Every structure is written in C-alpha cells, then in structure tokens.
Amino acid sequence: MKATKEQVLAQQSKMQLDKYDVCACCGKQLKGNAAWLELSFKTNKYYIDNVVPQEESQGYFPFGLTCAKKVAFSVY
Numbered sequence: 001m002k003a004t005k006e007q008v009l010a011q012q013s014k015m016q017l018d019k020y021d022v023c024a025c026c027g028k029q030l031k032g033n034a035a036w037l038e039l040s041f042k043t044n045k046y047y048i049d050n051v052v053p054q055e056e057s058q059g060y061f062p063f064g065l066t067c068a069k070k071v072a073f074s075v076y
C-alpha cells in the first residue's frame with residue numbers, strides 16, 4: 001500500500017534539523033518537526049517521496065509541516 005502524503009511528510013520530518021534552519025516557504029524558524037522536500041530546477045517545484053530524477057534535483061529543503069502540505073507535489 002502506498003503511503004499517504006501525510007505519512008510521507010511525517011517520515012521525512014524525522015530527518016535531522018539544524019537549529020538555524022528556517023522554513024523555505026515562509027522563513028519562520030523551524031522548531032521540532034520539519035518536512036524535507038526536494039526541489040527540481042526543471043519545474044521549480046517541491047516534491048515528496050523521492051520522485052525527482054537525480055539529475056534534475058536541487059537537493060532537499062526544510063519546511064514547516066503546514067507549509068509542506070501546501071507546497072509539496074507527490075507526482076513529478
């Protein structure tokens with residue numbers, strides 16, 4: 001069974017967060033939970049679930065969970 005968007009975001013929120021990291025969406029300082037989303041330089045959008053081809057990835061950026069739900073795409 002495929003994980004839901006919320007489950008994937010919750011999993012990604014376990015990735016390590018630096019205390020100086022801010023949300024890539026609103027710029028607020030992130031405390032506790034964050035979701036790491038992958039940016040594609042081809043579409044200039046953020047994705048969950050490792051759907052971005054490696055050669056089109058700009059890497060991962062942290063988001064607050066509320067913002068992540070708004071900006072994350074799950075289909076490339």
Ligand SMILES: [Zn+2]
Binds near residue numbers: 023025026067
């Ligand atoms: Zn935000």
